[in-house]
Amino acid sequence: MEIKAGMKISNMNNLRTSTETRKYGVVGGLLFRGEDQFLVTCYHCVWCDGLSWDSFNNEQNIEKTKVGIFDGDWYQLIGHIEYAVRDEFADLALIKIDKEQNVEIIEQNLLNCLNHAKPPERDYSDTILNIRGVNGRCKFGIFSGYQNRVKFEYEQEEHSFSELITISQNGIFFDEPFAVKGESGSFIKCGTDEIIGILLGADEENKTFFALPYQAIKNTINQWLNQDIIS
Amino acid sequence: MFSLLLFQNSVANLQTADLWVTVVVILFTLSLIAERIANLIKLHIPSLREKYQDTTREKIRERRVIWVAVGCGLVVASIAKADFFHLVNHGDLSETYDPKLVPGIILTAFFISLGSKFWHDMLDIVMQFSNLKKYQAMNQYEEVEKTKSSIQQSNRKNIQDIAKSISPRLQDIPHFNGYKIVSYQSGNNAIQLFFTQLPEKIEEELVWMKDKMKNERIEIEVLIAPKNELYGN
Numbered sequence: 001m002e003i004k005a006g007m008k009i010s011n012m013n014n015l016r017t018s019t020e021t022r023k024y025g026v027v028g029g030l031l032f033r034g035e036d037q038f039l040v041t042c043y044h045c046v047w048c049d050g051l052s053w054d055s056f057n058n059e060q061n062i063e064k065t066k067v068g069i070f071d072g073d074w075y076q077l078i079g080h081i082e083y084a085v086r087d088e089f090a091d092l093a094l095i096k097i098d099k100e101q102n103v104e105i106i107e108q109n110l111l112n113c114l115n116h117a118k119p120p121e122r123d124y125s126d127t128i129l130n131i132r133g134v135n136g137r138c139k140f141g142i143f144s145g146y147q148n149r150v151k152f153e154y155e156q157e158e159h160s161f162s163e164l165i166t167i168s169q170n171g172i173f174f175d176e177p178f179a180v181k182g183e184s185g186s187f188i189k190c191g192t193d194e195i196i197g198i199l200l201g202a203d204e205e206n207k208t209f210f211a212l213p214y215q216a217i218k219n220t221i222n223q224w225l226n227q228d229i230i231s
Numbered sequence: 232m233f234s235l236l237l238f239q240n241s242v243a244n245l246q247t248a249d250l251w252v253t254v255v256v257i258l259f260t261l262s263l264i265a266e267r268i269a270n271l272i273k274l275h276i277p278s279l280r281e282k283y284q285d286t287t288r289e290k291i292r293e294r295r296v297i298w299v300a301v302g303c304g305l306v307v308a309s310i311a312k313a314d315f316f317h318l319v320n321h322g323d324l325s326e327t328y329d330p331k332l333v334p335g336i337i338l339t340a341f342f343i344s345l346g347s348k349f350w351h352d353m354l355d356i357v358m359q360f361s362n363l364k365k366y367q368a369m370n371q372y373e374e375v376e377k378t379k380s381s382i383q384q385s386n387r388k389n390i391q392d393i394a395k396s397i398s399p400r401l402q403d404i405p406h407f408n409g410y411k412i413v414s415y416q417s418g419n420n421a422i423q424l425f426f427t428q429l430p431e432k433i434e435e436e437l438v439w440m441k442d443k444m445k446n447e448r449i450e451i452e453v454l455i456a457p458k459n460e461l462y463g464n
Contacts, residue, residue: 025463045463147425148394149402150409152459160402166411182464201461210459 001071001103003078005029006132008070009041009095009185011048012077013063023047025185026134027069028198031094033225038094040221041185042200042212043084044154046093053154056084067095078103083224086154088162089216091200094224127190129167131199133183141167141178141209143190150210152201163216165197169207178209248361253322255357259350261307262343269296269303269344297344304340313339383414386448390420393444400439405430408456421450427457 010024025045031038043056050064058065058081068075082096097103127143144166151160167188169178179186179199186199188211197211273279279296283289307313312325314335325332343350390412401407401424408425415421422440430436433453440451 023463042461042463044461047463145411145413147409147411149398149407150425150459151407151427152461154461160409179462181460181462184462184464199462201459203456203459205457206454208456 001069001076001078003027003039003069003103006134006137006186008075008134008182009039009045010068010070010075011046011064011081012066012068012075013048013050024070024182026183028185028187029195031221037097038082039079039097040187040198040217041093041095042091042198043081043086043093044091045185046081046084046095051081051084053086053157053159056081058082058084077101083221085220086159088160090212090220091161092198092212092217092220094221128170129188129190129196131179131183131186131188133179133186139176139178140170142170143196144168144208146213147208147210161200161210161212163213164200165211165213167209167211169209177207248357248364250319250322251357252354252361254318255350255354257313257318257324258339258343259347259354261311261313261339262304262345262350263347265300265303265307265340265343266347268307269300272299272303300344300346301340304342304344305337308336308339308343312336313343315339315342379418383418383420386420387412387414390422390444390449393449394422397440397443400436404433404436408459419448419450421452423452423454425454425456427455429453429455 005027007027008024009027023045025041028040031040043053046067047053048064051061062080065081066077067079067081068077070076077098078101079095079097082094084093085091128140129143130138130140133139146163147166148163149160150164151158153159165188167178179202184199184201187195188197188199190196196214198217200210200212202209273296279292279299283292312328312332314325314332315338316335317323317325317332318335318339394410394412398410401410404426406427406429408427410425411423413421413423426433437451437453
């Protein structure tokens with residue numbers, strides 16, 4: 001199977017009666033370290049009952065960490081959650097691709113590669129951002145600043161994030177929403193193709209979308225991999 | 232403030248430079264027409280067309296040519312109602328004939344009889360001057376914008392510090408759902424407070440916050456954001 005940004009990703013233990021009720025997000029992009037390849041998405045997209053929100057441990061819960069990608073017909077097992085965290089800075093998971101699973105990673109196809117990400121260097125006021133949502137469709141929104149202490153409900157439990165990027169609906173040019181449910185984990189890029197964050201959620205009533213900022217993603221991943229793998 | 236005055240001054244200079252470009256373009260055009268007519272006359276009168284070996288006669292011929300050029304300039308300036316004073320003051324030609332225009336028209340005639348080459352060179356000089364002024368004005372505009380932006384950024388930094396200091400108390404307010412610092416184009420900054428629903432004692436909290444930031448020009452906006460949803464489906 002060939003993996004592309006925007007494909008649905010889910011925990012294989014979220015056994016439900018049909019794929020429609022399965023909890024899923026999307027593949028944001030790729031990260032590699034030596035021969036290891038990781039897919040990047042949000043933790044809540046690949047979470048399942050039995051995994052801890054606050055202290056993820058893949059050794060204790062090896063069976064619960066299996067992750068699959070929807071190939072158009074069903075979810076195909078591609079690997080397992082290697083690292084995951086949900087703290088005040090990030091809600092992030094790295095899915096390590098199992099080599100036995102016959103998964104084809106073509107870097108050029110998976111356009112969003114964190115290894116080559118550039119840090120945002122300027123103020124993005126009013127910049128039009130784009131997202132590669134479900135099935136790789138590109139949609140547009142407008143950067144509208146940062147919001148602090150934003151709360152989300154995780155399975156009846158409230159969790160607040162220290163700082164999130166806020167994106168408003170680009171109503172001038174496009175009527176369709178910047179993001180829809182199921183697109184958590186998508187990378188958000190600016191006009192110059194720099195990755196500035198990962199979609200997390202939205203305040204649907206005010207048409208405001210929230211994303212994890214690049215800095216938080218970078219700090220979390222570099223800490224996991226014990227090296228400055230992201231510049 | 233000083234840089235703003237400087238900027239206004241440079242905008243005025245820029246407008247003056249643009250006026251001179253217009254004046255020179257008009258004079259250049261009129262001189263082209265007058266020169267063409269003068270050439271036609273010269274070609275049809277042998278005493279003006281043919282040069283003399285004798286210096287005295289040649290000087291007389293040259294004087295006559297100049298007078299023909301001035302005459303043609305006068306005709307062209309009269310037809311175009313090109314009063315020099317009106318041109319310099321308004322940057323365009325007069326709309327009606329008026330005896331008051333006569334001195335100005337005569338002056339214009341003398342100017343356009345200087346020839347199109349002269350006015351072409353003059354146009355080059357004025358254009359260079361105008362571009363230089365534009366460049367200077369742009370530089371000063373950028374400087375003013377930079378100053379404005381750095382003031383706004385320093386204010387924003389103050390607000391961020393204030394927001395951080397009041398953040399623990401904000402989180403204790405029921406239904407609190409985050410805050411955002413926004414900068415408006417007017418230069419004002421505001422803290423937007425989000426609540427899932429309006430808390431009962433919000434007025435007291437606002438008074439406390441206003442008290443905390445009494446030395447700053449910061450607005451507080453209370454907004455209702457009912458529920459944030461994760462987008463993992």
